[in-house]
Amino acid sequence: MTQELFDRCIAACNACATACGRCAAACLREPDVKSLAACIALDTDCEAMCRLCASMMARGSVHARAACRLCAEVCSACGDECASHDHDHCQACATACRSCAQECRNMAASAP
Numbered sequence: 001m002t003q004e005l006f007d008r009c010i011a012a013c014n015a016c017a018t019a020c021g022r023c024a025a026a027c028l029r030e031p032d033v034k035s036l037a038a039c040i041a042l043d044t045d046c047e048a049m050c051r052l053c054a055s056m057m058a059r060g061s062v063h064a065r066a067a068c069r070l071c072a073e074v075c076s077a078c079g080d081e082c083a084s085h086d087h088d089h090c091q092a093c094a095t096a097c098r099s100c101a102q103e104c105r106n107m108a109a110s111a112p
Helices: 003-028 033-058 064-083 088-109
Strands: none
Touching: 003 033, 003 064, 003 088, 033 064, 033 088, 064 088
16 A cells, blocks of 8 residues: 555545535534435534545554545545535535545555
């Protein structure tokens, strides 16, 4: 596994976690917070998963690939939910989630 692959995935996870945190906070300031409950919940899960995944890769955990597989699933779900909302913060989050999901899939598929 190349360090470049690790570094790209870690960067994508960190960027996604930041976007998810910003999106969740912005959703809480929207007039109809209740309609964004699923988005906020997924943002929170995705942020936590991305931070965990980045940390596991940074320390070379033997479980990093498994974490990346799960992270890709969570990011995809969060990206789909965020994309269904017109808010700029949701759209930015959806983009970050989709990018992270792809990097995590690449990481999970890489040779040991």
